[in-house]
Amino acid sequence: xxxxxxxxxxxxxxxxxxxxxxxxxxxxxxxxxxxxxxxxxxxxxxxxxxxxxxxxxxxxxxxxxxxxxxxxxxxxxxxxxxxxxxxxxxxxxxxxxxxxxxxxxxxxxxxxxxxxxxxxxxxxxxxxxxxxxxxxxxxxxxxxxxxxxxxxxxxxxxxxxxxxxxxxxxxxxxxxxxxxxxxxxxxxxxxxxxxxxxxxxxxxxxxxxxxxxxxxxxxxxxxxxxxxxxxxxxxxxxxxxxxxxxxxxxxxxxxxxxxxxxxxxxxxxxxxxxxxxxxxxxx
Numbered sequence: 383x384x385x386x387x388x389x390x391x392x393x394x395x396x397x398x399x400x401x402x403x404x405x406x407x408x409x410x411x412x413x414x415x416x417x418x419x420x421x422x423x424x425x426x427x428x429x430x431x432x433x434x435x436x437x438x439x440x441x442x443x444x445x446x447x448x449x450x451x452x453x454x455x456x457x458x459x460x461x462x463x464x465x466x467x468x469x470x471x472x473x474x475x476x477x478x479x480x481x482x483x484x485x486x487x488x489x490x491x492x493x494x495x496x497x498x499x500x501x502x503x504x505x506x507x508x509x510x511x512x513x514x515x516x517x518x519x520x521x522x523x524x525x526x527x528x529x530x531x532x533x534x535x536x537x538x539x540x541x542x543x544x545x546x547x548x549x550x551x552x553x554x555x556x557x558x559x560x561x562x563x564x565x566x567x568x569x570x571x572x573x574x575x576x577x578x579x580x581x582x583x584x585x586x587x588x589x590x591x592x593x594x595x596x597x598x599x600x601x602x603x604x605x606x607x608x609x610x611x612x613x614x615x616x617x618x619x620x621x622x623x624x625x626x627x628x629x630x631x632x633x634x635x636x637x638x639x640x641x642x643x644x645x646x647x648x649x650x651x652x653x654x655x656x657x658x659x660x661x662x663x664x665x
Contacts, residue, residue, distance in 0.1 A: 388418045391425060393435070394588055399595040401435035401492075402588070408444020414505045415452035419483055426486040433655035436599050437591035438490065440513065441497040441584045450504025450527055477536055484538050487512040488610065491603050491655055493594050497587035498522045498573070499580040508535065511542035514606065515590065518573040519583040522564040530559035545613060546572050598636040598652040604628070 388407055394400040403425060405412040429435050442448060463469025487494050487509070496510040499519040504527035510516055526543075528535040535556065544552045547570050555562055564576045574590075577583040594602060604627055612620040636652060643650035 386421050386425070388412075388421050389425060394439070395592050395595055397595075399434070399436040400588065400591045401429050401438045403438060403440050405440070405442040405448055408442075410452070411444065411446045411449035411501075412442050412506075413449050413452040415454075418452075419480060423483045423486065426483070426490060429492070430486070430490050431658040431660075433491070433599075433657045435492055436595035436597075436602065436654075437492050438494045439497060439584070439587045439591050440494065440509075441587065442499065444500075446500035447498045447502045447522070448506035448509070449501060450506050453531070480537050484509050484512045491606075492599075493591075493602065493606060495587045495591055497580075497584045499583055501525065503527045504535070505537055507539045507543070508537040511546060512538055515587075516573045517583050517587045517590070518564040518567060518576050519580045520564055520576055520578050521580075522567070522573075522576075522583075523561040524555070524567060524572070525561045526556050526559060528559075529556060596650065598633070598640065598650075599655045600631050600633065600653070601636060603655060604631045 386406075388405065390404045390406045392402045392404075394402045407413070407418075429438060463472065493514040494512075495515045495517065496513040497517050498510060499522050501523060502510055503525045507524055507526060526535050526539055528539075534540070540552075540556060543555075551562075551570060554560065562572070564573065567573045568576045575586060577586050608620070608624055608627060611623050615623070639650050639652060
C-alpha cells in the first residue's frame with residue numbers, strides 16, 4: 383500500500399488481526415479533502431480483499447475526531463456547476479462516488495468500530511453512522527453541520543442516522559445543526575459506551591475488536607450480513623435469508639473448535655477469510 387498522508391494504519395492484537403486506521407491530520411482537524419477520500423477508498427478496498435484483519439478500529443488525533451468536509455476544497459478544487467442542468471447532473475455522479483466510499487465501511491467483510499473524541503462534524507457523522515459500533519469519549523459531540531452552511535447532508539447521515547436514533551431527534555439535529563453530546567448519544571443508543579478520555583475510548587474500541595477477532599471469521603461475516611439484511615427487510619424475508627446463509631456457511635469444525643477451546647480454556651484457532659481477487663485480476 384502506498385504511504386498515506388491522511389491516515390496511519392497499523393495491525394493490533396497478539397496476532398495482528400485488528401486493523402487500526404487513525405485519521406492523522408490534526409493540524410487540519412482531520413478534514414476530508416480529495417486525498418482523504420482517495421486514500422480511505424484504497425485502504426478499505428485493500429483490507430476487504432486481504433482477509434487478514436478480523437476487525438477494523440477507526441480513531442483519530444488532535445482536538446477533534448473530524449471537522450468533516452474541507453470547505454476550501456469545494457471553493458476551489460471541486461467545481462460544483464449549478465448554472466445548467468448538465469452541470470447539476472454531474473453533482474449526482476460526484477456524490478454517488480463519495481457515498482460509495484463510506485458504504486464500503488458497511489460492505490466490509492469485518493466489523494468496523496469507531497472511537498470518537500471531540501467533534502464528529504458533518505461528513506464525519508456520515509462516516510461513523512456507516513460503522514457497526516461507536517465508542518465515544520466524554521468530550522465527544524455530533525453535529526449535522528451541513529444545515530449550518532446552507533445545504534442538505536448528502537453522504538449518508540440522513541439515510542443511516544434514522545436507523546440509529548429516534549426520528550424526532552434526527553429531525554431536530556438535521557433542522558437545527560445543534561450538537562448532540564456524548565451522554566445524550568449514549569442514552570439514545572448512538573454510541574455503545576462513553577469513556578472518560580480519548581485514550582480510554584480507543585482502548586475500549588480495541589478491546590471490543592480483540593473479542594470479535596477471537597471468533598470464527600466466517601461466523602462474524604455471516605452475522606454482519608444477516609444484521610444488515612434484517613435492518614432493511616421484513617422479519618419473514620429476513621428469516622428466509624437467515625436459513626439460506628446459515629446453510630451456506632455452516633461449519634461443524636468451527637463449532638467443535640469453539641466448544642473445545644472453551645472447555646480447555648485456550649485460544650481457539652479458526653480459518654481466516656480467503657483473500658479476494660477481482661475477476662479482472664485473473665489471467
